[in-house]
Amino acid sequence: MLSNRQLQILQVIVDDFITSAQPVGSRQISKRADITFSPATIRNEMADLEELGFLEKTHTSSGRVPSQKGYRFYVDHLLKPQVITAEDIRQIQSIFSDQMMEMEQVIRKTATILSELTSYTSILLGPSSSSHRVKKFSLVPLTATNAVAIIVTDNGHVENRLVTLPEQLAAHDLEKMVNILNERLVGVPLADVHKKIETEVMQLISKHVGNVEHFIRSFFNVTDEASNGKLVYGGKLNILNQPEFHDLEKIRSLMDMMDETSNEVPSIIRPANSNIEIRIGTENNHFAMEDCSIITASFMTGEHEEGAIAIIGPTRMDYQRVVALLDFMRQELSRNYLGPNV
Amino acid sequence: MLSNRQLQILQVIVDDFITSAQPVGSRQISKRADITFSPATIRNEMADLEELGFLEKTHTSSGRVPSQKGYRFYVDHLLKPQVITAEDIRQIQSIFSDQMMEMEQVIRKTATILSELTSYTSILLGPSSSSHRVKKFSLVPLTATNAVAIIVTDNGHVENRLVTLPEQLAAHDLEKMVNILNERLVGVPLADVHKKIETEVMQLISKHVGNVEHFIRSFFNVTDEASNGKLVYGGKLNILNQPEFHDLEKIRSLMDMMDETSNEVPSIIRPANSNIEIRIGTENNHFAMEDCSIITASFMTGEHEEGAIAIIGPTRMDYQRVVALLDFMRQELSRNYLGPNV
DNA sequence: ATTAGCACTCCACTTTAATGAGTGCTAACA
DNA sequence: TGTTAGCACTCATTAAAGTGGAGTGCTAAT
Incomplete structure (x- = not known):
């Protein structure tokens, strides 16, 4: 157990070192208004604090510096709640x-x-964003083979990814697929979209629209990045x-x-x-x-x-x-x- | 006009300094296989090159270092096209x-x-992306007053922004607005969207839907950031x-x-x-x-x-x-x- | 229990000296 | 006349040595 005086000295040393970045010596401490005892006394206490592992020296005749344990103690026991300006x-x-x-x-x-x-x-x-739910899914075709897949979540987050469309995909199949995805994904938390697609949506879609393997795969990671x-x-x-x-x-x-x-x-x-x-x-x-x-x-x-x-x-x-x-x-x-x- | 020998020396100095980062001296140069003349000769040439401003010394008795003018000359006249591996x-x-x-x-x-x-x-x-054209505009409502505005361009770039909707805006008005925006914006280069909205779309919309000032304004900067x-x-x-x-x-x-x-x-x-x-x-x-x-x-x-x-x-x-x-x-x-x- | 006094340590800084790479100049050389 | 050997000189770098000061630990006195 540390004495009150030891606590006070430890506190002063840490405070001082925090502002000055210089090892602090006994004389320097004794000069402070709130310190009533002499440098020699302080030196004795400091030696004890060092032995206990709260302080360190940078070299044999330097002032003391807080050790990691010293900071830990300071943070755990000496930190005074400060009012901000x-x-x-x-x-x-x-x-x-x-x-x-x-x-x-x-x-x-x-x-x-x-x-x-x-x-x-x-x-x-x-x-x-992963706890947020899908608000809307949409697919904007760019060329015959490319499109942008977009997911909007209920907090306004937008995920978008370029995807490659299956080769021969009729316009109405595309529409159908988007509809299915919307039906199934809206309301699902982003974190679960991946699983949902894999377990449920994928087979549903492939029932209506063939050859979507690759498209679905390139779409998978949409959800991983928002995690x-x-x-x-x-x-x-x-x-x-x-x-x-x-x-x-x-x-x-x-x-x-x-x-x-x-x-x-x-x-x-x-x-x-x-x-x-x-x-x-x-x-x-x-x-x-x-x-x-x-x-x-x-x-x-x-x-x-x-x-x-x-x-x-x-x-x-x-x-x-x-x-x-x-x-x-x-x-x-x-x-x-x-x-x-x- | 620089003599061939001066060119050769300048080249060697720059090459050497580029790899070693050390000032290069006359003796060092003379040791190279492709150099046939003595250090003293090189010193004379170096003195001339220094006077012409192509070389510098870091201190009175150091080797030479290329000056900015030296690098410039090297880059303009001595750079040999290098084959990459x-x-x-x-x-x-x-x-x-x-x-x-x-x-x-x-x-x-x-x-x-x-x-x-x-x-x-x-x-x-x-x-x-500013030369790319708007492929699609859409608006996904989140709450009664908030929505996400999304612009997709023909290169697959997606711009999205949270916007505040006008207070009392009926669903069909919203839809009408989106339709108008799509009609008018699709095909317009991103760079021109701002102008287009201001000169044309704004009044067209306010004809059908009242009180859109604020919404439009919060939407303006969508296009500025992709520039x-x-x-x-x-x-x-x-x-x-x-x-x-x-x-x-x-x-x-x-x-x-x-x-x-x-x-x-x-x-x-x-x-x-x-x-x-x-x-x-x-x-x-x-x-x-x-x-x-x-x-x-x-x-x-x-x-x-x-x-x-x-x-x-x-x-x-x-x-x-x-x-x-x-x-x-x-x-x-x-x-x-x-x-x-x- | 506290403190003044003192010898001691070690860093930081300055001084000094030695080393070596490099130059500029001059005179000899081909 | 262009080239080079020789030599004195400069300056950065490094090491060694000296100095001052801040600080400690210990001991003896209070």
Whole structure:
């Protein structure tokens, strides 16, 4: 069990290091107004805290730096709920001032504003469309062999894919097929479309219209891609401002992770439960993020629709502020984003 | 006028520097098999070339480095058409091996492969859809006040936008409106849709259906966003491998330029005429690219549809190879990409 | 239990010296 | 007259050595 004095010292060290990025020494601490004891006393306490694993030295005669365990303790026990400023609130609410708010726009604006307010990198994962239901299916022929297949969901999401039509397909067969698909697919959640087509629609169609194998197959993946929501980054380059990221290799691996081609990010930033979650350093289980912390939160845009917000910064991150901002943000998003008034 | 020997020396220096990134000295040059004269002679020639502005020194007693003017001369007069390897050809053609090639996929794959083959950053600008004609317009109502407006063009491009419907709008009025829009818009190039609606369709509709001002307005910008084609990057991080980009500020400004939010890139990478074009250093008229060269080429996917390819690398770029690759690539793209068999 | 005092450590920075690649110039050479 | 060998000189790079300062750990005094 840590004494009150130890708690106080740990708190001061973490707070100091977060703002200065410099190892903090005993003398420096003793100068603070709220510290009444001498540097020597502080040194003793710091030695104990180090032995307990909360602090580290960068070299034998340097000041102390919080260890990962130190941050963890700080986050779990010393974090004081911080009130965000009126200006923060104003900025966040400006996102919703525009009446006509399409999901993607809101996500984008949120990402930008969060990265500006925190000066870290924000990641927003829009709610997946897979729980939404098909509102309409249509097929627009382009040439004799090509057409565009379009699915509109009840939240206004549009999926479209170029498909190759079976060779000799009469116009009325095409129409018939579209009718069947509409009959059977409207109302089905996007996530189930694949299965539905395979088990039910496919044989039904081939009864009326021959040779649709290939067409159906090229249409299958329509539904797979909407399973993750839109992923948007804000302030990707903010990480370059952090003094601990002057190392090109670290930057590279982080940037690499955030490159659109990789798709591990959604699973990384989705919080395990729906609360705010903080993962520090190696807790992320990701090489590129060994020196990073990530704070995630989720927001709801419908009964089963969940989006995720994440802020990535150095382990030496302003946890208090970010947590406060994220908490407010998630509330605003959930509050403003009620179902399909989209 | 440069003597043959000067030409040879300039060529050797540029070639050498391109591969080694190190200033090249007289002794080093004289060691080459194709050089018959002594270091002292070379030094004299180099001094002349420097005076003429083709070479520079990094400091008084360093070897020579090509100046921007040197690169320009090299590119204009010394570039030998290089044959690309069978492996290069194989890789490039693999892009088109897949029968079902959607424009966006091809663009993506091209960007990736070009960045891998060159180890520089590639930028691909897909052809704009604005010359394509509206194939179909449809409106899918979601709620009483919201709907999705969808435009499909004859090349299979789909534009969709959430729109707010006028308050009291009967179902048959809606249908009538959609019919009118289809009648009037089908066959119109995307670029002209805006104008067409404003001058013609708007009054026609308001004759039949009242109070459509707001709806029409929210629909206007549908057409503006397709004016630039899809923009795709390949190997954004390759620039980090270049020794001249170990400076964070340079990296930042380049990355910043390539960030999706900025939209100056299309105009930068579009070549002035339809040939291959090389811009070196400050010729780019862009701060972030003072130490970069950009090689652009265009390809045709239809009579009036033009896409652009660009490779961005350090001024010390392997011009020969990149030019050869781009030239082959543009031919392949144009050849494989014939109109709307998409 | 707390703190002043002191020896010690180590980083960061500066200075100095040595090395070596490269140049410019001059004089000799073919 | 064009070419080259020779030589003094410049400058980046590297290593070694010295210096100052911030910080620690320990001990003894309060």
